[in-house]
Amino acid sequence: MMLDFERIWPSVPYILGGIPVTLSYTIVSVCLGFIWGALLAFCKVGHIPPLRWFADFYTSIFRGTPLLLQLILIYHASPQVIGYKFSFWEAGILTFTLNSGAYLSEHIRGGINSVDKGQMEAALSLGISYPLIMKDIILPQAIRTILPSLVNESIDLLKESALISVIGGADILWRANEVAAEKYAYFEPLIVAGLLYYILVMILTTGARLLEKKLKTS
Amino acid sequence: MILLEDIHKSFGTHEVLKGISGGIVQGEVLAIIGPSGSGKSTLLRSINLLETPTSGKVFVDGVCITEGRVDIEKVRTKVGMVFQQFNLFPHMTTLENVIYAPIKVKKMSRKEAETLGKNLLNKVGLGEKLHTYPPHLSGGQKQRAAIARALAMEPEAILFDEPTSALDPEMVKEVLTVIKDLAHTGITMVIVTHEMGFAREVADRVWFLDEGLLVEDSTAKSFFEAPSTSRAQGFLEKVL
Ligand SMILES: Nc1ncnc2c1ncn2[C@@H]1O[C@H](COP(=O)(O)OP(=O)(O)OP(=O)(O)O)[C@@H](O)[C@H]1O
Numbered sequence: 001m002m003l004d005f006e007r008i009w010p011s012v013p014y015i016l017g018g019i020p021v022t023l024s025y026t027i028v029s030v031c032l033g034f035i036w037g038a039l040l041a042f043c044k045v046g047h048i049p050p051l052r053w054f055a056d057f058y059t060s061i062f063r064g065t066p067l068l069l070q071l072i073l074i075y076h077a078s079p080q081v082i083g084y085k086f087s088f089w090e091a092g093i094l095t096f097t098l099n100s101g102a103y104l105s106e107h108i109r110g111g112i113n114s115v116d117k118g119q120m121e122a123a124l125s126l127g128i129s130y131p132l133i134m135k136d137i138i139l140p141q142a143i144r145t146i147l148p149s150l151v152n153e154s155i156d157l158l159k160e161s162a163l164i165s166v167i168g169g170a171d172i173l174w175r176a177n178e179v180a181a182e183k184y185a186y187f188e189p190l191i192v193a194g195l196l197y198y199i200l201v202m203i204l205t206t207g208a209r210l211l212e213k214k215l216k217t218s
Numbered sequence: 219m220i221l222l223e224d225i226h227k228s229f230g231t232h233e234v235l236k237g238i239s240g241g242i243v244q245g246e247v248l249a250i251i252g253p254s255g256s257g258k259s260t261l262l263r264s265i266n267l268l269e270t271p272t273s274g275k276v277f278v279d280g281v282c283i284t285e286g287r288v289d290i291e292k293v294r295t296k297v298g299m300v301f302q303q304f305n306l307f308p309h310m311t312t313l314e315n316v317i318y319a320p321i322k323v324k325k326m327s328r329k330e331a332e333t334l335g336k337n338l339l340n341k342v343g344l345g346e347k348l349h350t351y352p353p354h355l356s357g358g359q360k361q362r363a364a365i366a367r368a369l370a371m372e373p374e375a376i377l378f379d380e381p382t383s384a385l386d387p388e389m390v391k392e393v394l395t396v397i398k399d400l401a402h403t404g405i406t407m408v409i410v411t412h413e414m415g416f417a418r419e420v421a422d423r424v425w426f427l428d429e430g431l432l433v434e435d436s437t438a439k440s441f442f443e444a445p446s447t448s449r450a451q452g453f454l455e456k457v458l
């Protein structure tokens with residue numbers, strides 16, 4: 001087998017240009033997914049049965065079907081249903097947000113349940129409203145338990161964001177594929193892409209470990 | 219001020235409260251005593267609807283809070299509560315614990331709330347601990363802060379559920395002193411307690427609960443001197 005990285009060397013900056021694209025999908029989706037997941041989790045631990053059913057049903061749908069299917073459905077089927085065609089970016093962000101919201105809601109629910117129930121009672125006894133209790137009393141205490149899973153979700157999403165290349169988003173993988181097609185060399189550009197993903201994941205993992213250590217000591 | 223009408227409460231098939239009626243007058247200090255598991259906490263928590271009675275009515279200031287559409291949050295600002303386990307918010311300083319609800323619920327300005335909070339914390343002897351986080355407070359200090367937090371809402375009534383039961387013996391007194399100072403200042407107090415000496419000293423009236431029934435409702439004096447039921451007699455003989 002012949003490997004020739006020199007041939008694709010000039011295209012490396014082009015592939016590197018996919019990093020901000022990949023990261024923006026990841027970061028925006030995790031942030032929005034966290035907010036959406038928190039809302040779902042509030043529904044799940046709340047006392048309004050229809051909201052609870054909705055949140056549980058929603059979660060099972062998004063966890064029970066392939067992310068790729070969700071992405072293609074939202075990108076290709078949306079014009080037919082809502083008469084609006086999402087850009088790659090919109091479809092990607094929307095899908096990843098909806099999907100990570102489902103996963104994160106489970107972790108957030110777990111975090112909320114880990115907070116002593118006396119906290120909720122004390123807050124209720126002061127006449128504080130449910131949304132405020134969640135936001136200011138429960139969630140800040142639950143975040144310790146939630147944070148590690150938030151990082152894991154970011155790592156998963158970072159890797160899964162590569163799916164965006166299927167519908168044409170110019171992320172790391174898509175660019176590597178372009179280079180491959182242009183130079184008739186698959187191995188080298190894909191190795192570069194793989195390496196980039198790996199490095200990004202390692203950075204996140206290390207950051208997470210430091211964070212966890214800090215949380216444990218504080 | 220508080221009126222209970224035939225309160226029943228079951229957890230599953232287990233009937234914990236079997237029809238309790240009674241009234242509490244504004245400014246009165248009521249002690250609820252009785253054996254473990256008799257339903258004291260459940261009854262107390264029915265007053266601010268932390269527990270929803272299975273049947274029966276609760277009136278606060280003449281308004282029935284167990285029927286129809288009631289702004290329960292509004293009612294709870296009038297009826298404060300102090301818990302056995304303190305339940306301070308651990309991620310907020312003592313002062314923040316005290317002023318959070320006045321600011322967020324009563325829409326008090328931060329400045330006004332801070333003045334109020336500092337005053338209250340001074341009153342309960344925590345003037346030096348305004349910016350301390352609860353994990354760094356002793357049990358007695360935590361409970362005093364929790365009392366200040368409840369008072370910051372300027373409630374008409376305050377419910378205490380065994381406020382000293384989780385404390386080391388040497389800290390019981392400082393908390394009881396704070397509660398005593400509060401008694402007969404106009405605020406209605408309902409105290410579930412196992413501290414008989416304390417109940418005898420501060421309470422105007424005593425409710426003796428046994429197996430989910432209000433067995434005896436009498437003045438503190440007559441209850442401790444001459445309980446009228448044999449169950450109360452038996453209980454007092456055991457604990458005194
Ligand atoms: N949330 C609940 N679910 C099921 N059972 C409960 C619940 N809360 C209380 N109980 C039961 O109700 C009964 C009365 O409880 P309660 O806490 O009111 O008693 P208590 O008089 O306060 O006792 P103690 O002096 O031990 O605090 C107990 O048998 C208890 O196990």
Ligand SMILES: [Mg+2]
Nearest residue numbers: 258259260380
């Ligand atoms: Mg109890």
